[in-house]
Amino acid sequence: MGNNCANPKPHKILRGAVYAALILLLSFLTACGDRPKTEIILTTDFKEGEVFRIENTSCYLPEIMVYLVNSENRYDEIFGEQIWKVPIDDSTVGDAYKETILARIAQIKVMNLLAKDYEVSLTEEEEALVDAAADEYFRSLTPEEVDIMNVSVQTIRQLYQEFAIANKLYLTITEAVQPEISDDEARAVSVRSILIKTYSMTNGGTRIEFTQQQREEAYNRAQDALAKIRTGTDFDIVAADYNEDSESEYSFGRGVMPVAFEQVAFNLDNGEVSDIIETEYGYHIIMCTSSFDRDETDANKAGILKKRQQEEFNIIYEQFVKTLTANLNAPLWESVTYEKSPAVNTTSFFEVYDRYFAAEES
Numbered sequence: 001m002g003n004n005c006a007n008p009k010p011h012k013i014l015r016g017a018v019y020a021a022l023i024l025l026l027s028f029l030t031a032c033g034d035r036p037k038t039e040i041i042l043t044t045d046f047k048e049g050e051v052f053r054i055e056n057t058s059c060y061l062p063e064i065m066v067y068l069v070n071s072e073n074r075y076d077e078i079f080g081e082q083i084w085k086v087p088i089d090d091s092t093v094g095d096a097y098k099e100t101i102l103a104r105i106a107q108i109k110v111m112n113l114l115a116k117d118y119e120v121s122l123t124e125e126e127e128a129l130v131d132a133a134a135d136e137y138f139r140s141l142t143p144e145e146v147d148i149m150n151v152s153v154q155t156i157r158q159l160y161q162e163f164a165i166a167n168k169l170y171l172t173i174t175e176a177v178q179p180e181i182s183d184d185e186a187r188a189v190s191v192r193s194i195l196i197k198t199y200s201m202t203n204g205g206t207r208i209e210f211t212q213q214q215r216e217e218a219y220n221r222a223q224d225a226l227a228k229i230r231t232g233t234d235f236d237i238v239a240a241d242y243n244e245d246s247e248s249e250y251s252f253g254r255g256v257m258p259v260a261f262e263q264v265a266f267n268l269d270n271g272e273v274s275d276i277i278e279t280e281y282g283y284h285i286i287m288c289t290s291s292f293d294r295d296e297t298d299a300n301k302a303g304i305l306k307k308r309q310q311e312e313f314n315i316i317y318e319q320f321v322k323t324l325t326a327n328l329n330a331p332l333w334e335s336v337t338y339e340k341s342p343a344v345n346t347t348s349f350f351e352v353y354d355r356y357f358a359a360e361e362s
Contacts, residue, residue, distance in 0.1 A: 065149040070349040111166035144343035174309035188296030195245035198282040222283035253300035
C-alpha cells in the first residue's frame, strides 16, 4: 500500500493551503458555478489598476504582481520555467496558478471584512512587526523589481497587515472550537502486515488487474504465508519472503486504511494474527503489535481537532461569502502577465512574513 496509507499532514493556517471555501470564492469572483445566493454586479466603474472589488475593499494590480512574481520565481527555481506551459485540461499550469493567486488574495480580503464582525485587529506590537517585515522586504528589492511590480513599501505593508489579520481571525474562530475527543475515537493501532498484490503496474504507471487465474495464484501464495506463521515461523521472516508492499509496518487511526483492513486491525489483540483479508490492493495478513498506540492516538486527537476547527471556519466563511457582492475587472485580469527578466529574482515575500509572524501563528 505504501504512501496510499500515509497519515495526511496538517497544513499551516493559511500558508500553503487552499481551503474548499477559497474555491467557492474563486467561482464567486469569476462568475462560474452555481451561486443562487451570491449577488454578482457587473460594472465598468473600476479605478485605474483595480483588479477586483468585494464590497468596499479592492485589490489592485501591484498586489497581484507581488504574488505572481514571487511565486513564479520560486517555482522556476524548483521546476524550471517550462512548468508553466504544461497542459491541464483546456488550460496550462500557468493559467491555473494565476487563478489560484486570484483566489488566495480574494480569500484574504474576505477574511479582513469578516474580521470586522469579530472585532479582530492587530495590536501595536503586531503593527510594528508588519512595519518591520514590510521595510525588510522592500529594501531587498532592486529598482527593476520595484518597477515591474509597480510596488511601494505601503503596498507591501498592506499585504502583510491583511495576512496578519486573516491569520488572527482564523485563530480567533478556530480556538473557540474545542470538542472532547475520546481515546476510542482517536485510537491508533500498530501492525505488521504482508501484502500479496492482485494487480501489476506498467512502466507508464497504469494499473492492470490480475486475471482470475493470477488472483487464485496470489491467494494460494497468501495461504502458504499464513500457514507458515500458524506453524510457528516468525512473522518478520515470512514477511521478508512474501510481502510485496513497500512497507511492512503501519501505525494508523480510523479512516486511513482500506475498510476491510481497518476493521480487522482494530479488532486484533496484541500479538494476534489475522486470517487473509482482501482489499483493492490484494490479500493481506496482519499481526497486531499494539492495539493502542498512545503517541499515535495523541497525534490523531490533534489531527481530528484541527480538522473540526477548519470545518467550523469553512462553514462561517462560506456563509459570509454568500452575503457579499463582488466585481471582477475581467479585461484587466485577463491581461495580467509576468514577463520574465534576469534582473527580477525576488522570491522572499512570503518567507519574510513567516519569519516575523510564525511564532504568533503557531
